[in-house]
Amino acid sequence: MDSVPRMTSTDMKPPASDRELRDQMVSRLIEMGALRSSGAVAAFRKVPRHLATPQTDITKTYGVEDAVITKTDADGIQLSSVSAPRIQAMQIEQADLHPGQRVLEIGSGGVNAAYLAEIVGPGGTVVSMDIDRDVTARAERFLKETGYDRRVKLVTADGEDGAAADGPYDRIIVTVQAADIPPTWIDQLVDGGRLVVPLRMRGMTRTIAFVRDGERLVSDGFELCGFVPMQGAGENRVRLLLLHDVPGEEVGLRLDGHPEPNQGALREALHMPSVEAWSGVTLAGDESNEHLDLFLTTVLENLPLLTGTAAARSRGLIASASPLGVPTLVRGGSFAYRTVRRTQDPDRFELGAIGHGPEGAELAEALVVQMQSWDRDFRDDRARIDVYPAGTPDEKLPEGGRVIDRPHTRVIISWP
The missing domain is CATH 3.30.310 (TATA-Binding Protein)
Known part of the structure; x- marks a missing residue:
C-alpha cells in the first residue's frame, strides 16, 4: 500500500491576519487604479472593515469586488449593504477629499464613514445618515468598537432632506442609488463643492462626481456601478x-x-x-x-x-x-x-x-x-452630464442633449 505523506508544521500556512488581508486588498486596489491618493490608501490600510460584518468570512470582507448584503426585505430585495472596497475607493477618489473638509454621507454602514474620517482628519467633520434605524445602529456599533464614534456623527433620518444643521458641506457622498437629486443636496453643498452620487439615468446607474456651479451641477467624471436603491421620499425604483x-x-x-x-x-x-x-x-x-x-x-x-x-x-x-x-x-x-x-x-x-x-x-x-x-x-469622447432645477426652460439647457425630467431636476446628457 502506498503511504500517505504527512503534513508537517512547515507545510501548513497559517491563515492571513486581518492586517495582511488589508494590505493585500490595498495592493490590489492600487493595481486596479481604484486607489490613487495617499490619504485614501492610508485609510484603507488602517480601518478594520471586517468588524462591521462579523458573520461574514473575513476573506470575503476584504475581497475587492465583494459587497456584503446586510439587510433585505420580505421579497429578497436588497435594502442595505457594505459596498465592495473597489466601489468605496472609486467614490472616495471621485470626491477628491482633503483634510479639514466637512463631509455628509447619505447611506450609512460605518466602514465608509470611518474611511472619510481618516482622510479629513481631526480638523474635519463627517456626518453619516440613513433612514433605517437598523442600519445606523449597526454603524454605531462598528464606529464605537473601532474608536471612530468620536469622529463621526450618525443621524437617523431620510437622506432626501440632507442634514442642514451641520452644513454646508464641502463634499456630499451618496452611497445608495438615486433617481433624482433633491434641492436640499445642492443647497447644503458649498459652491464649487463636489457631490458624488450613483445616479440612475434611463435604467443605467453611474456614480457621478458633480461640481456645484450656482444652481446647477456639472459632471467631472463618472463610473459604471450598482447600488441598493434609495428608500423614503426619494424612492423611485425600476x-x-x-x-x-x-x-x-x-x-x-x-x-x-x-x-x-x-x-x-x-x-x-x-x-x-x-x-x-x-x-x-x-x-x-x-x-x-x-x-x-x-x-x-x-x-x-x-x-x-x-x-x-x-x-x-x-x-x-x-x-x-x-x-x-x-x-x-x-x-x-x-x-x-x-x-x-x-x-x-x-x-x-x-x-x-x-x-x-x-x-x-x-x-x-x-x-x-x-x-x-x-x-x-x-468613441474617444466622454459624455457630459448637467443637472438643472426642474422648471428650467429648454432654452437655458445645453443644446443637443438628452433631457431626463425628474420631479426635482432636469438631467441633460450631451456629447462633444
Whole structure:
C-alpha cells in the first residue's frame, strides 16, 4: 500500500491576519487604479472593515469586488449593504477629499464613514445618515468598537432632506442609488463643492462626481456601478416587465420612465424567429461598453434594458444575459437589443443587434447605425452630464442633449 505523506508544521500556512488581508486588498486596489491618493490608501490600510460584518468570512470582507448584503426585505430585495472596497475607493477618489473638509454621507454602514474620517482628519467633520434605524445602529456599533464614534456623527433620518444643521458641506457622498437629486443636496453643498452620487439615468446607474456651479451641477467624471436603491421620499425604483415568466428562465424589460410597452405583443415577439445585424465595430475583450450604452440611450428614444437569466440564454430565448440589462430598442410589438460575437481575433468582439417581431430587422439596423456613429464620431469622447432645477426652460439647457425630467431636476446628457 502506498503511504500517505504527512503534513508537517512547515507545510501548513497559517491563515492571513486581518492586517495582511488589508494590505493585500490595498495592493490590489492600487493595481486596479481604484486607489490613487495617499490619504485614501492610508485609510484603507488602517480601518478594520471586517468588524462591521462579523458573520461574514473575513476573506470575503476584504475581497475587492465583494459587497456584503446586510439587510433585505420580505421579497429578497436588497435594502442595505457594505459596498465592495473597489466601489468605496472609486467614490472616495471621485470626491477628491482633503483634510479639514466637512463631509455628509447619505447611506450609512460605518466602514465608509470611518474611511472619510481618516482622510479629513481631526480638523474635519463627517456626518453619516440613513433612514433605517437598523442600519445606523449597526454603524454605531462598528464606529464605537473601532474608536471612530468620536469622529463621526450618525443621524437617523431620510437622506432626501440632507442634514442642514451641520452644513454646508464641502463634499456630499451618496452611497445608495438615486433617481433624482433633491434641492436640499445642492443647497447644503458649498459652491464649487463636489457631490458624488450613483445616479440612475434611463435604467443605467453611474456614480457621478458633480461640481456645484450656482444652481446647477456639472459632471467631472463618472463610473459604471450598482447600488441598493434609495428608500423614503426619494424612492423611485425600476419596474420589471416580464416577457417570459417560466421560473428560472425569466426574460424582462427594466423600465425607468420609458413609455408603457405592449407586453402581450412583445411576449409574442420574443418567441418569433430572430434576425441579426452586425456593425463591423469591434471592442477588445477587456474594453467596457458602458460609454457606448450611454451614447445609445442618449440618441435613441425608447431604450429600456433587456435582462434575462443564464438559463434563458442557454435555451436560446436571448443571446445576452445580464443582471443589469442591455439597451433594447422597442417599437410597438417589436424590439432589438445590443449583442456581440467573436471575431477571428480572439481578443476582439463585433458589436451587433438581434431583433424580434415584425419590425425586428428595422430596429436592429437602427441600433447598428448608431453603433457605427459612436465608433466614427464619439468613441474617444466622454459624455457630459448637467443637472438643472426642474422648471428650467429648454432654452437655458445645453443644446443637443438628452433631457431626463425628474420631479426635482432636469438631467441633460450631451456629447462633444
